Amino acid sequence: MEVGLLYSRIRPDEKLLLTELRERGHEVHKVDVRETTFGLGEAPEPLGDCDVVLDRCLATSRSKYATRFLAHYDVPVVNNPETARVCADKVETSLALADAGVPTPETTVAFTKESALEAIEAFGYPCVLKPVVGSWGRLMAKIESRSAAEAVLEHKETLGHYEHSVFYVQQFVEKPGRDLRVVTVDGEPVAAMSRSSDHWLTNAATGAETAALDIDDEVERLAREASAAVGGGLLGVDLMELEDGYTVHEVNHTVEFKALNAAVDIDVAGEIVDWLEREFASEEAATAGAEA
Numbered sequence: 001m002e003v004g005l006l007y008s009r010i011r012p013d014e015k016l017l018l019t020e021l022r023e024r025g026h027e028v029h030k031v032d033v034r035e036t037t038f039g040l041g042e043a044p045e046p047l048g049d050c051d052v053v054l055d056r057c058l059a060t061s062r063s064k065y066a067t068r069f070l071a072h073y074d075v076p077v078v079n080n081p082e083t084a085r086v087c088a089d090k091v092e093t094s095l096a097l098a099d100a101g102v103p104t105p106e107t108t109v110a111f112t113k114e115s116a117l118e119a120i121e122a123f124g125y126p127c128v129l130k131p132v133v134g135s136w137g138r139l140m141a142k143i144e145s146r147s148a149a150e151a152v153l154e155h156k157e158t159l160g161h162y163e164h165s166v167f168y169v170q171q172f173v174e175k176p177g178r179d180l181r182v183v184t185v186d187g188e189p190v191a192a193m194s195r196s197s198d199h200w201l202t203n204a205a206t207g208a209e210t211a212a213l214d215i216d217d218e219v220e221r222l223a224r225e226a227s228a229a230v231g232g233g234l235l236g237v238d239l240m241e242l243e244d245g246y247t248v249h250e251v252n253h254t255v256e257f258k259a260l261n262a263a264v265d266i267d268v269a270g271e272i273v274d275w276l277e278r279e280f281a282s283e284e285a286a287t288a289g290a291e292a
């Protein structure tokens, strides 16, 4: 297979994928998105010749448009632009999950600080204010009082990027000190872990402790449904445990899996490449890969 890897920084996750692809004899083209331009005609070389391009861009704006261009050139891309569009934006994700009947935390969106304050008061304290675009728990605020709400809203309105004037207010979920991450390929769970922390932010990027997780039927079903809701592909579905069931708070479209790979006995990159081969290798490429 010829695989394009669109990146701006090669993280350990990309290294794992590159190693796995090369060991299997696939030809990999690393393309730095910062040095590439996308026109309306032909695909930039060498992306046009690839059997599949992996979008591993860090910036959601780059992911969103680059995947769109690749689809325009008829080059298969993981993830597809619809998935990237939905997952890159927390409002879109919440709507997609709600439309599909997947349980997700109650959320209200407001466009001024006055109406955001009303939404916060309606949830009561604590509640959560999240940037609509962003990851690694950055700029997420747990709001514990009206005075804190007023201060954060004023900061966002005065100092924030224009996206910060979309106020995404969410119920605070009383989770048991951890959340769950399931990596899926077209809905099929590959591996899962829990991420525990004393901090309310329990994602691995904030230094949470990770542990392998055997998922139950309910988590598997929700991971499948969440994947389908956002358009499928290679995803990280994040869930929190409730007293009775689960709630899906995020679906990641350029999923990091280094921490997961270290936590489980499964070769996550290997499973991902197995899936890429199944989905995107032409018959001759698959044979070449098998012979290598």
Ligand SMILES: Nc1ncnc2c1ncn2[C@@H]1O[C@H](COP(=O)(O)OP(=O)(O)OP(=O)(O)O)[C@@H](O)[C@H]1O
Pocket: 105, 128, 130, 134, 135, 136, 137, 138, 140, 170, 171, 172, 173, 174, 175, 178, 179, 200, 201, 202, 203, 204, 205, 238, 249, 250, 252
């Ligand atoms: N509504 C909520 N109630 C309680 N805790 C929450 C809520 N939403 C998120 N969290 C906690 O905050 C962490 C980060 O949340 P979220 O995944 O939405 O942010 P993010 O910036 O997109 O992070 P990442 O991209 O690393 O997954 C979660 O792992 C979870 O522990």
